[in-house]
Amino acid sequence: MFNLMKYGAAVKRWLLFALLAAAAMAQLPLAHAEYGDIVINNYSDAAGMRPAVFPHWFHRIRFRCKVCHADLGFKFKAGGNDINMVKIIDGQYCGACHNGNIAWSVENCNLCHSGKPGTPTQAHLSSINSLVAPASAAPTPAPLQPKK
Numbered sequence: 001m002f003n004l005m006k007y008g009a010a011v012k013r014w015l016l017f018a019l020l021a022a023a024a025m026a027q028l029p030l031a032h033a034e035y036g037d038i039v040i041n042n043y044s045d046a047a048g049m050r051p052a053v054f055p056h057w058f059h060r061i062r063f064r065c066k067v068c069h070a071d072l073g074f075k076f077k078a079g080g081n082d083i084n085m086v087k088i089i090d091g092q093y094c095g096a097c098h099n100g101n102i103a104w105s106v107e108n109c110n111l112c113h114s115g116k117p118g119t120p121t122q123a124h125l126s127s128i129n130s131l132v133a134p135a136s137a138a139p140t141p142a143p144l145q146p147k148k
């Protein structure tokens, strides 16, 4: 009996500690994915393409900062690199990797040009989901021709 009561007190003390810890954690600022998604829309909208979305966190866990911001010369500014398709196809910027070798290549237009039309250039801290246009808003692909 004595042992049980001792345990009871220990459980209560542990519960109190857990409550205090939870309360302390609730005060912490929310962690956000580092630089979330970068929307790049200097030219896309005007050219009739969806804005390009660069998922920074997705890339950042695969490569060191230096790879992009030193070796490939990306300036630390959303939209600050004057990127266009000629440069990409020439192997600069995104094209240094999206060349069918390190990553899938440039023909996959929609994988990069996936932003909701009209989204301005910005570093957006949300997950990619709130920026990418829902599938239903995308033009319906032509139906497959039945095999003859």
Ligand code: HEC
Pocket: 040, 041, 042, 043, 044, 045, 047, 049, 051, 052, 083, 084, 085, 086, 088, 094, 095, 098, 105, 106, 107, 108, 109, 110, 111, 112, 113
């Ligand atoms: C690896 C990512 C990526 C892929 C794949 C990609 N683009 Fe782009 N594209 C970009 C980025 C980044 C920009 C710069 C966006 C801006 O500033 O508006 C851009 C800009 C553009 C522009 C405007 C500037 C210019 O060069 O005229 C057009 C048009 C364009 N892309 C068309 C395409 C088409 C068509 C395809 C597929 C054949 C394609 N893109 C594939 C990343 C990509």
Ligand code: HEC
Pocket: 035, 038, 039, 040, 054, 056, 059, 060, 063, 064, 065, 066, 067, 068, 069, 074, 075, 076, 077, 078, 079, 080, 081, 082, 083, 122, 123
């Ligand atoms: C795979 C390439 C890549 C890697 C790795 C990478 N970045 Fe970036 N970063 C970019 C691109 C692309 C942009 C947007 C540039 C543009 O819009 O022209 C950017 C933008 C930024 C910005 C500007 C955001 C804003 O508010 O305008 C900062 C800060 C940044 N990166 C920091 C980092 C840090 C710190 C690391 C490493 C922990 C890192 N990046 C790793 C490609 C990368």
Ligand code: HEC
Pocket: 052, 053, 054, 055, 058, 059, 062, 063, 067, 068, 072, 093, 094, 095, 096, 097, 098, 102, 103, 104, 111, 112
């Ligand atoms: C240092 C190399 C590197 C650079 C530079 C780079 N990427 Fe990527 N990217 C990758 C790799 C690797 C993947 C993963 C490919 C795979 O899963 O096959 C990827 C995947 C992606 C994806 C898909 C993310 C997902 O959720 O599957 C998008 C979108 C993308 N890149 C856009 C861009 C754009 C836009 C740029 C230029 C602003 C860029 N990338 C520059 C290496 C790079």
